Amino acid sequence: MYSLRLVLAALLSTAVARLTCDVKNLGGGQDDGPNILAAFKRCAKNGRITLDKYYVVDTLLLTDGLDDVEIDLSGTLQYTPDIAKWSPQSLFLTYQNATTFWFLSGNNIHLYGGGTIDGNGQVWWDTFNNTHNAGTAGGSSTTFARPIPLTVGNASNVLVENITQIGSPFWVRFVYQSTNITYKNINISTVSYSSSPTANSDGWDIYRSSFVTIQDSTVNNDDDCVSFKPNSTNILVNNMHCNGSHGISVGSLGQYAGETDIVANVSVKDIVMNNAQNGARIKVFGGSPNPNSTAGGGTGFVQNVTFENFHVTNVANPILIDQCYSTDPDICAEFPSTVTISDVHYINITGTSSGSEGTVVVDIECSAQCTNITATGTNLSSPDGNATFVCKNIQSVDQLDFNCDASSS
Ligand SMILES: *[C@@H]1O[C@H](CO)[C@@H](O)[C@H](O)[C@H]1NC(C)=O
Ligand SMILES: *[C@@H]1O[C@H](CO)[C@@H](O)[C@H](O)[C@H]1NC(C)=O
Ligand SMILES: *[C@@H]1O[C@H](CO)[C@@H](O)[C@H](O)[C@H]1NC(C)=O
Ligand SMILES: *[C@@H]1O[C@H](CO)[C@@H](O)[C@H](O)[C@H]1NC(C)=O
Ligand SMILES: *[C@@H]1O[C@H](CO)[C@@H](O)[C@H](O)[C@H]1NC(C)=O
Ligand SMILES: *[C@@H]1O[C@H](CO)[C@@H](O)[C@H](O)[C@H]1NC(C)=O
Ligand SMILES: *[C@@H]1O[C@H](CO)[C@@H](O)[C@H](O)[C@H]1NC(C)=O
Ligand SMILES: *[C@@H]1O[C@H](CO)[C@@H](O)[C@H](O)[C@H]1NC(C)=O
Ligand SMILES: *[C@@H]1O[C@H](CO)[C@@H](O)[C@H](O)[C@H]1NC(C)=O
Ligand SMILES: *[C@@H]1O[C@H](CO)[C@@H](O)[C@H](O)[C@H]1NC(C)=O
């Protein structure tokens, strides 16, 4: 009886003990990818994978089917800048021809450890600068892909924290067809050391995902700090420091006729935005007479989006709504956007523009009427004189705490 209880206890403790997989590195520039994949396979259920060395990765990391896995990345994972090899082998995703080096997928995953993911972006940026060989949106083809260093895809209940990412060839992080994904204390930096600019270095892109939280992070890049692509819902972005970016952006949406794009229930709060093209931005294509259009004409909506406690310095467009994005103004006037925009709230947006738009600090222009757009606590100035505010087709101008330029309405 007594010994049976002991045996049972021993069995139980074995059942709950985590499998551990420590990944050695080969050194000498050899590909550590196969060993990393083997560790993910062995520790795919209830496991802990330790990555505490410097790893060279030249093999696609398709780590899926994970279930209750801890990944302790305290070392550095560096992808090879081997364009000929990666272009055909990186994993093709179904949005804007994006591809990825690492597709992290499954349920209950915790990635942490203070380590670094190095995308070795310089070679890609230089090649892109000189060939412009790329698919739509600078995306990929099988001869020149620029893979995303970390995609959390087809995943649920994931926490990623304390990770640094440098030198991404393309978007830095992609949240793809996933739910309940949290990022905390992430440091992203994409800096080019040649005359080639970094290209498409979005900090985060969210697509077909819900309940995503991004907080306490810094992004130093040259494209969107965070971008909400089609079907991003219930998103919180909190306590971020963005430098050099294109802002925190909804969209672009409505690019493809016949498709429905939704961005709803988004809260963006406590943001410091410096030296950027935009602050709080919403970009939506205009309509189109062509039922097969790939440059506007899609349907959908943007609803319930709040930008709160935003401080901007040297930002060209602190507040921007463009419902005619990349659309010919005449076409847009005749065919207004069929992606509606409503319930957008700007609370306590302060700071100074760059002056590159003259005295304009707010530019909210809708092609179809936008409803329930409100602003309180706005305190934005321009280095060029008294700030001006451009509003077009905004139904709720009385709910804005600034005076729209008389000529705009
Ligand atoms: C993908 O790339 C191909 C070839 O460059 C292009 O024809 C196609 O439109 C792109 N698709 C998307 C969805 O971007
Ligand atoms: C992600 O899920 C979709 C839909 O279930 C599936 O078609 C696709 O193959 C999955 N992608 C990967 C890389 O597992
Ligand atoms: C979301 O995921 C976290 C793990 O990151 C988990 O602790 C939490 O319970 C999940 N929330 C829901 C509602 O499932
Ligand atoms: C992440 O970093 C913070 C701050 O350094 C630390 O308090 C926390 O314990 C770390 N989390 C993990 C899981 O290591
Ligand atoms: C982020 O990383 C960059 C480059 O590795 C470093 O220079 C910077 O100090 C880091 N910032 C924070 C807030 O940790
Ligand atoms: C990037 O392209 C520009 C313009 O074509 C060119 O002047 C420059 O030399 C290129 N930079 C590099 C590093 O190749
Ligand atoms: C977005 O969600 C709507 C509603 O579920 C769906 O009809 C549409 O196809 C989705 N769009 C994309 C791009 O996934
Ligand atoms: C608006 O979005 C926020 C943030 O996701 C959410 O907390 C709130 O419940 C939403 N409001 C409505 C009316 O859905
Ligand atoms: C749209 O595409 C469909 C299917 O490819 C084709 O039958 C139709 O003629 C196209 N319509 C226009 C206006 O191009
Ligand atoms: C407005 O936002 C700033 C940060 O940008 C914050 O310090 C301040 O407390 C906020 N004011 C209110 C009334 O919330």
Ligand SMILES: *[C@@H]1O[C@H](CO)[C@@H](O)[C@H](O)[C@H]1NC(C)=O
């Ligand atoms: C405006 O939006 C807020 C929340 O997003 C909502 O509570 C309110 O009812 C809306 N007002 C109108 C007039 O639609």
Ligand SMILES: *[C@@H]1O[C@H](CO)[C@@H](O)[C@H](O)[C@H]1NC(C)=O
């Ligand atoms: C700014 O506005 C003030 C008060 O309306 C006015 O006196 C001043 O001339 C304006 N300055 C410029 C540069 O337009």
